[in-house]
Amino acid sequence: MIFCKKSNSSSNSIINNIHFSKEQCDTLYEAILIDDDITLNAKLPDKIIFNYTQEQITENLAICYQLWDEGIHEPGFNSILDTLCQGRMLSETEKALFKKVRAKFKHLRCGFRLFDQRHQTPLMIGKLTSLMGVLQDAFKNNHIYLVKFYAKALKLVWTTSLFSYIEKEASHLLPCDIEDFYKTIKKLVANANNLSKQQKITPHDFHVIRKQISLITAIYTNFMVLYPSEYHKQIFVYMATINGMMGDYHDKLIQNKLKKTQDYFFDQIHIPEEILTRLNVFIENFQRSF
Numbered sequence: 195m196i197f198c199k200k201s202n203s204s205s206n207s208i209i210n211n212i213h214f215s216k217e218q219c220d221t222l223y224e225a226i227l228i229d230d231d232i233t234l235n236a237k238l239p240d241k242i243i244f245n246y247t248q249e250q251i252t253e254n255l256a257i258c259y260q261l262w263d264e265g266i267h268e269p270g271f272n273s274i275l276d277t278l279c280q281g282r283m284l285s286e287t288e289k290a291l292f293k294k295v296r297a298k299f300k301h302l303r304c305g306f307r308l309f310d311q312r313h314q315t316p317l318m319i320g321k322l323t324s325l326m327g328v329l330q331d332a333f334k335n336n337h338i339y340l341v342k343f344y345a346k347a348l349k350l351v352w353t354t355s356l357f358s359y360i361e362k363e364a365s366h367l368l369p370c371d372i373e374d375f376y377k378t379i380k381k382l383v384a385n386a387n388n389l390s391k392q393q394k395i396t397p398h399d400f401h402v403i404r405k406q407i408s409l410i411t412a413i414y415t416n417f418m419v420l421y422p423s424e425y426h427k428q429i430f431v432y433m434a435t436i437n438g439m440m441g442d443y444h445d446k447l448i449q450n451k452l453k454k455t456q457d458y459f460f461d462q463i464h465i466p467e468e469i470l471t472r473l474n475v476f477i478e479n480f481q482r483s484f
Contacts, residue, residue: 404444
């Protein structure tokens, strides 16, 4: 449940008037950690139903922000950046902490793209989230030069006034209306459908489809936590399975890119059948719902 704090006349009253319990935020983070878990026997409900309210849209945007705002100043993160700047590899504990901070940035980015009326990530939040992503790819694949380069860039943002600007960007929330939210979901599905119907696509095209699926998964990550039901859980598990399978395959595409054995933007690939089949089932189910 949400509860109200004291209100004021600020244009950003969503932050001032809505607050979630620590348990809810912790539960959301735990759900984010499994939003790419693969459950091969996962099935969708018979019908996907869209019957949400304006209040729920506002709640979803608010929890994305609160999770980020209360969780990004992790003790030890500066030390991790120092380690990476020196080109040294991270321990498993340090990798988990890096993943935790990045996950909260990614979920805030999803919140802006899904529930904010602009449906786009503020510039610096988007750039920083992407920077954390390429840095993670670099240290996962032991590219020391790239690790040092990206880590120094991230350190520059993290320890200067640029980060204050990012915090200001993040706090400016403008919830979209419910019809706009539905249009956004339809567009995500349509984009994924158009690319997946092509006989062959580039690795980058595959990444674009994966981003659409990740956003849809994020919707049901929130719904499962804020409005718990077997229905929301069932969709979450199914979408997490597609998300995880696409993530694993994309990791291989990134390895090929870094090894220079495949051109990420021009070479042609087939979407693996086990991914395409599940993707088509979701798209067909979704389209019947509208």
